[in-house]
Amino acid sequence: MADHATVLSIDGLSVNFGGLKALNKVNLELRKGEVLGLIGPNGAGKTTVFNALSGIVPPAEGTLELFGKKVQWPKPHQLVHRGIARTLQGVGLFPDLTVSENVMLGANHLARTGLTQSFLGLTRKDEAALRNRAQAALERVYAGSVSERRADTLSYPDTKRVSIARALISEPKILLLDEPAGGLSAQDIEWFNALVGNLKSVTSIIIVEHHMDVVMSICDRISVLNFGEVIASGSKEEVRSNPAVIEAYLGSHAGDKKR
Ligand SMILES: Nc1ncnc2c1ncn2[C@@H]1O[C@H](COP(=O)(O)OP(=O)(O)OP(=O)(O)O)[C@@H](O)[C@H]1O
Ligand SMILES: [Mg+2]
Structure with a gap:
């Protein structure tokens, strides 16, 4: 039972x-x-x-509690x-839009409609307010200078920063990051x-990441999936020394992690 x-x-x-x-009776707690x-x-x-x-x-079974x-x-x-x-695995920015417009698309009322329609449907005042929110989200990821x-x-x-800003514009309480550090150099990882x-x-964060140095430096707890099942959950120390985890990582997939 989840606590408060x-x-x-x-x-x-x-x-x-x-x-x-693909998933078999997965339990996760954030x-x-x-x-x-x-x-x-x-x-x-x-x-x-x-x-x-x-x-x-669609889930075949399972329940979800939020807050x-x-x-x-x-x-x-x-x-x-x-x-x-x-954020999506990979980057997924619209190449011919500005950074600011890409971030604005992360806001709720734009998510459901077509792109052109979205921007045209806004009053000037709403658009200015949204632009300000996009700028604030960009500044949070130190990308304020590239907005135009x-x-x-x-x-x-920078595309990696912007994709995070696009998620932040909605001021989420829960942020899901799918391989946000994929392809970054050791220097950028800092x-x-x-x-x-x-x-x-x-915000509280679930991060999917193959960079083990990122995982080990920023995660408070870790859950490990293997063939659709959670094989371990706990502190970094607990997970790192868990024999099932070691086996999963040293088994047939061992070559896959370095990406
Ligand atoms: N839409 C889909 N239709 C059919 N099979 C799918 C679909 N999405 C994922 N799968 C399959 O489900 C399994 C889990 O895929 P998933 O993308 O969740 O893995 P992952 O842990 O994110 O892997 P990676 O680290 O490579 O991103 C894989 O066997 C994948 O091929
Ligand atoms: Mg994936």
Whole structure:
């Protein structure tokens, strides 16, 4: 049973894709103000957990509690209202829009409509307010200076910052980050770790990440998925020394983690 400090609790989540059991009775708990690492070999089901949480794939079974209350699994357009935002694996910015416009698209009322229609449908005042919120989100990830650039002119590390800003504009209470540090250099990882550390003061975070140095430096707790099942959950020390985890990482998927 989740206590009052638990912001998200998943109980017995299963997801099937045809005959493939992508998730099998997964339990996960995210506590207020923490960074929970969700790790596991390629294909373990990490992104599927986020997809189930965001209404992109239907759960076959399982219950969800948000902020201590049992709720239906969200539909995609309900996410922001429920206080949840996510980044997508990979970057997914619209290349020919400005950074600011890309971030504005993360705000709730734009998420459901077509792009042109979205911006045209706003009054000037609303658009200015939204632009200010986008700027504030960009400043939070130290990307305030690139707001008027076209997204396709950004450096790769800057695209990673902007994709986080796009999730932050809705001021989520729960932030789901899917491989946010993927492809970053060791040098970039330093600012990235500091950035996530700063975000902890405003949101609780689940981070899927293959960079073990990131996981070990920023996560408060870790859950490990393997073939759709949680094989370990606990502190970094507990997880690191768990024989099932060591086996999963040294087994047939050992070559996959370095990406
Ligand atoms: N929409 C889908 N339709 C069919 N199979 C899917 C779908 N999405 C994921 N899968 C399968 O479900 C399993 C879990 O995939 P998932 O993307 O969740 O893994 P992951 O842990 O995020 O892996 P990675 O680290 O490579 O991103 C894989 O076998 C994958 O091929
Ligand atoms: Mg994935």
